[in-house]
Amino acid sequence: MGCSGCRVRLNFGKALSRVSVFLTMVLIFTYFFYCLTGFCDSVPRTLYSQGALEGDYDTLDDRRRILEERRPRLFPPRNRSASADAQQVDAAGGLAQRMLEPEGTPSNGIPVSNTFGTKRFPQAIIIGVKKGGTRALLEFLRVHPDVRAFGAEPHFFDRFYDKGLEWYRNLMPRTLDGQITMEKTPSYFVTKEAPGRVCTMNCQTKLIVVVRDPVTRAVSDYTQTLSKNPGLPSFQSLALKNSSTGLVDTTWSAVRIGLYAKHLENWLQHFPLSHFLFVSGERLVSDPAGEMGRVQDFLGLKRVVSDKHFYFNQTKGFPCLKKPEGSSRPRCLGKSKGRPHPQIPSEVLQRLRDFYRPFNHRFYQMSGQDFGWD
Numbered sequence: 287m288g289c290s291g292c293r294v295r296l297n298f299g300k301a302l303s304r305v306s307v308f309l310t311m312v313l314i315f316t317y318f319f320y321c322l323t324g325f326c327d328s329v330p331r332t333l334y335s336q337g338a339l340e341g342d343y344d345t346l347d348d349r350r351r352i353l354e355e356r357r358p359r360l361f362p363p364r365n366r367s368a369s370a371d372a373q374q375v376d377a378a379g380g381l382a383q384r385m386l387e388p389e390g391t392p393s394n395g396i397p398v399s400n401t402f403g404t405k406r407f408p409q410a411i412i413i414g415v416k417k418g419g420t421r422a423l424l425e426f427l428r429v430h431p432d433v434r435a436f437g438a439e440p441h442f443f444d445r446f447y448d449k450g451l452e453w454y455r456n457l458m459p460r461t462l463d464g465q466i467t468m469e470k471t472p473s474y475f476v477t478k479e480a481p482g483r484v485c486t487m488n489c490q491t492k493l494i495v496v497v498r499d500p501v502t503r504a505v506s507d508y509t510q511t512l513s514k515n516p517g518l519p520s521f522q523s524l525a526l527k528n529s530s531t532g533l534v535d536t537t538w539s540a541v542r543i544g545l546y547a548k549h550l551e552n553w554l555q556h557f558p559l560s561h562f563l564f565v566s567g568e569r570l571v572s573d574p575a576g577e578m579g580r581v582q583d584f585l586g587l588k589r590v591v592s593d594k595h596f597y598f599n600q601t602k603g604f605p606c607l608k609k610p611e612g613s614s615r616p617r618c619l620g621k622s623k624g625r626p627h628p629q630i631p632s633e634v635l636q637r638l639r640d641f642y643r644p645f646n647h648r649f650y651q652m653s654g655q656d657f658g659w660d
């Protein structure tokens with residue numbers, strides 16, 4: 287009797303250990319399955335929190351973008367144009383072949399492979415300027431089937447450089463052969479160390495600078511700071527050292543960022559002029575399709591984004607996308623883009639215009655383009 291009780295306990299113990307082994311196997315299998323499908327990639331969460339803190343863009347939009355980035359774009363969003371569809375069919379058609387081939391090895395020799403595409407360093411970066419229209423440009427570019435971009439601002443070459451290049455590459459969306467990886471961080475343009483660091487990654491990187499009248503840009507910059515800090519002193523008290531002398535305070539970042547010639551000089555120490563494209567922030571609003579034509583040519587892309595992608599939204603007062611990436615509904619940029627500016631006394635604006643004139647002319651000379659700001 288006693289022994290049969292022992293046997294029952296023994297059998298129960300064995301069954302229990304088998305069940306626990308089975309459950310452990312299921313757990314391990316599930317983990318590996320998720321890793322294989324790319325869900326275990328290390329995601330630098332601090333950056334996402336950082337992005338949300340920026341407040342420069344719609345946070346909800348950004349979460350959507352981050353989720354979108356984790357999914358390689360193999361198929362077009364619904365309702366794409368016929369020509370875009372044709373390109374996507376090509377991309378998907380080539381996919382089966384590529385999956386049979388050895389995984390891609392990026393130029394620096396470290397392979398980063400997975401089932402659907404490869405995380406690559408950006409071949410093109412929108413480096414500036416803050417409040418120039420950089421978000422609009424990136425969102426317009428993302429409509430292109432051959433462009434994949436990181437949605438938030440990674441700030442790698444200014445704030446997070448010590449995290450290392452692999453951290454940076456891991457942020458990027460996966461791309462298929464022929465697709466371009468991009469990101470935008472407008473503060474790179476005014477960061478002294480950024481050009482050398484970008485060149486360390488790849489000296490062939492294409493650099494896009496969206497420039498806007500530095501006076502309007504400064505007011506836009508001020509408007510953004512004011513929205514976060516309503517107790518901010520007046521624009522004129524920050525822009526001018528002394529209202530009677532009218533001396534401009536170049537230590538104020540809203541003023542300093544507008545010295546485009548000075549910042550470009552720093553970049554030209556590391557990159558030839560041919561690596562730059564200067565986009566007019568003003569024309570990006572008045573003629574988005576025209577400016578996008580230049581951008582696509584510079585990036586070596588087929589001119590897919592055209593006037594049929596835009597409509598002018600009367601309420602917003604800006605061009606908006608008829609079908610943004612990943613959506614079939616029209617969408618304008620968020621509330622923080624294209625907001626009304628406070629009224630600034632005309633003599634203060636005139637003083638700033640006079641101050642910027644020689645710097646603007648120098649910039650026109652360096653870039654070979656007259657932006658007509660005065």
Ligand SMILES: Nc1ncnc2c1ncn2[C@@H]1O[C@H](COP(=O)(O)OS(=O)(=O)O)[C@@H](OP(=O)(O)O)[C@H]1O
Nearest residue numbers: 342416417418419420421422506604605623624625
């Ligand atoms: N299509 C469209 N919709 C809305 N806004 C547009 C558009 N195109 C350009 N802009 C201008 O972009 C300005 C903001 O520039 P950035 O995106 O570079 O700002 S940021 O540096 O990322 O904060 C923003 O500046 P403000 O007008 O001062 O808000 C806009 O003038």
